[in-house]
Amino acid sequence: MTQDSELPTPLQVARRIRPTDWIMLVLALLSIGLLSWETWGSVTEVQRQWILRTDYLICGLFATEFLWRWREEGWRRGYLGRNWYEILGMIPISSPALRGFRLFRVIRILILLGRFGIAADRALGDEFTYRLVNRFKKAIVDSISGAITVAVLNEVAEVLARGTYTENISRALEENQKELRAMILEKLREDKQTGRLRRLPFYDDIVESVIDAAMRVIEEVLKDPRTDELVADLLRENLTQLRAAIEQKEREGHSA
Known part of the structure; x- marks a missing residue:
């Protein structure tokens, strides 16, 4: 030394x-x-x-x-x-x-x-x-890394609990509805199975009506508070699992 x-x-x-x-x-x-x-x-x-x-x-x-x-x-x-x-x-x-x-x-x-x-x-x-x-760099990092990670996850969990994620997706779909319609029509025409239906009468009107109905249903589902709760629960469960895994790893490290 x-x-x-x-x-x-x-x-x-x-x-x-x-x-x-x-x-x-x-x-x-x-x-x-x-x-x-x-x-x-x-x-x-x-x-x-x-x-x-x-x-x-x-x-x-x-x-x-x-x-x-x-x-x-x-x-x-x-x-x-x-x-x-x-x-x-x-x-x-x-x-x-x-x-x-x-x-x-x-x-x-x-x-x-x-x-x-x-x-x-x-x-x-x-x-x-x-x-x-x-x-003591390694010892310091090993001792505080888990605690800092858990603290960050706790902060993220608080933010996620107040989030309105499905409403954000709904707004994004509404703002880009024209582009989405054009993209769906393009993919339907290129698809080998649905492309055969173009020979049917009123094909374009039927497709546009189906797209309109699908977009409306998707927007209503996204705006429903139950969907927001479902997404929040999924995120919260994942964070809880991560936090438990980190805490378990910390306990195993201290007992080793």
Whole structure:
């Protein structure tokens, strides 16, 4: 193991931390506390606005300090790769603009982890988190991948429960009805079996009437709430099966 990959001792850390690092450490811990309070605590709208403004200010200071250290490194791209978690930590997750994301809770947890990385770097030395993650990369991925997948599936399930998929299909059919009619007529004429019926009287009128009736029935079936419930149940059952399989795999991995 090389010297660069070794974790610093407490004495080395005390000598290495600069006053700026102490300030950034306090800010990182403050931001973690505020976001945790806003996420899991009971806050009023006034308090939430105060947290939002404070988070914007802290993110601005994080970005300024990050750019300063990047400049000291000569604007090398490798610096971004080694400190990717700090870029996550600079995202103002309390912003209302980010609350529209369906996976907001997962994103929030990732950004909180980025803030923890910033705090660890300030307390234990620059790039401590990078070296620590590299050392335990496989164990970290194995331990959190299942939990993140289940969290994503839970978010997807909530979105699917509110969806109106058959209505969307019905609207698409209605908007493209002219093209669909032309395509069906074309395929009927090209079909060897139904093509023979063209010799019958009023063939075109009969075919158009059948197509009209079929399109009406399909649209009515798609607009029926029972069809929407059927599709939602199918999707929900598939997600439940996926979630159960992932949880079973996690349990087997822990017991192994």
